[in-house]
Amino acid sequence: MRLLSCIWCFGALIATFLAVISYFKLLKIKGSMLYKLNKNNYAVLNNALNKLKIKRNIEILVVKNISSPALCGVLYPKILIPINIFENMKGEDINYIILHELCHYKRKDILITWIIYLLKIIYWFNPVIFFALNTMRKDCEIACDNMVISNFKNDENLNYGYTILKVFSLINKSNSIIGVTSIANNKKSLKERISMIGHNKKFGIKNIAGGVIILLIISVLALTSGKSNVQATTKDNSNDVTNTFLNGKTNIKLSTYTGNSKVLIYNSHAGETYSDNSSVIDTAKLLNENLNKSGMDSEFIECDPTVEYNASYYKSEELIKANSNDYTERILLDIHRDVRENSKFPEMITILLSESASNFEENLELAQALCTELDNNGVKTRIQQYKEGINRYNQELGIKGLIIDVGTDSINGEQSTYLITELGEALKSVLK
Incomplete structure (x- = not known):
């Protein structure tokens, strides 16, 4: 039992050490800020806050050293948007990204993320617990998507689905920072998320499914163009x-x-x-x-x-x-x-x-x-x-x-x- 206790402590210390490193990484990302936006000087954010009836003036930081948009901070939440996504995506797409991260805020998902990681520290040795917690986090993302599209009218679901696909096509990998939520958190759950978004709209899922196939080719294979009508694209990523x-x-x-x-x-x-x-x-x-x-x-x-x-x-x-x-x-x-x-x-x-x-x-x-x-x-x-x-x-x-x-x-x-x-x-x- 003493040996097992020592092994458990060693694993828990490593997991805690990783959390500390992630915290300082997050501070560095915030320090790479290029723009700071709030509801008083950024109409898109103000409209999103009003739509979700959030009174708090949550800031947006446009930063360099993060792979995908994310919400961070339990006490002082902020939305982080990579500069390449902020500059290369349309205003409508940025609006959907902000809505998604604000839904994470309203659902208290940052706190849930930290609780999940705390449980992972305690049960790091148990693969069943790990699987359950990872599934729980994936379900949080899908629930957030569902909350976003519940605020839509007409066929905005399709546009929101394409925005998620565009974000995945513009990043190399999902964020590896502990204690943040992200619109592009896990490629493995992408198909399930798009299916959920598709089934909440009035028209068929075939339109979005076509986009999934195209942009999965973009993000995974990064092929150069050929002769077909819609070809695989070369990615613009955060280091481009x-x-x-x-x-x-x-x-x-x-x-x-x-x-x-x-x-x-x-x-x-x-x-x-x-x-x-x-x-x-x-x-x-x-x-x-x-x-x-x-x-x-x-x-x-x-x-x-x-x-x-x-x-x-x-x-x-x-x-x-x-x-x-x-x-x-x-x-x-x-x-x-x-x-x-x-x-x-x-x-x-x-x-x-x-x-x-x-x-x-x-x-x-x-x-x-x-x-x-x-x-x-x-x-x-x-x-x-x-x-x-x-x-x-x-x-x-x-x-x-x-x-x-x-x-x-x-x-x-x-x-x-x-x-x-x-x-x-x-x-x-x-x-x-």
């Missing part, structure tokens, strides 16, 4: 952003840029809108019109606004190949708008680049040339580099390719018109 340069100031030494005046403009995410519901499609059309008026050879291809976020990059590739005879001889410009509602510079033009694209250096050269021209005209700019980017953002289809965020979703149509006009003037100057 490698460099961000304000005003396009990079360390690369550029030669004098000589451009090609043939341009192809499109919108992978054609459903994006600004604060007054003006469409990013109209912004792209205006750029195309301005370039053609100036004598440049510019084409515009309109994309389907209903295509799922990741799949849109593949669908736009198909449209480009089907509708442009000479796309390989053109500069491809994918026009978007950003989603950082609390950005200090909402009227900023951001250029996104994929380092894995075969023509990355040429794309970077063009991006910096545009940023220099825009900066000279008083427009704030930024270049953001990614290791991969979904389908390499189609940037190697043409001779050059860029994703361009024209402001954030907090600006209006008039402001986006100003930015796209300035972008057009910079293109005319650079692509001589």
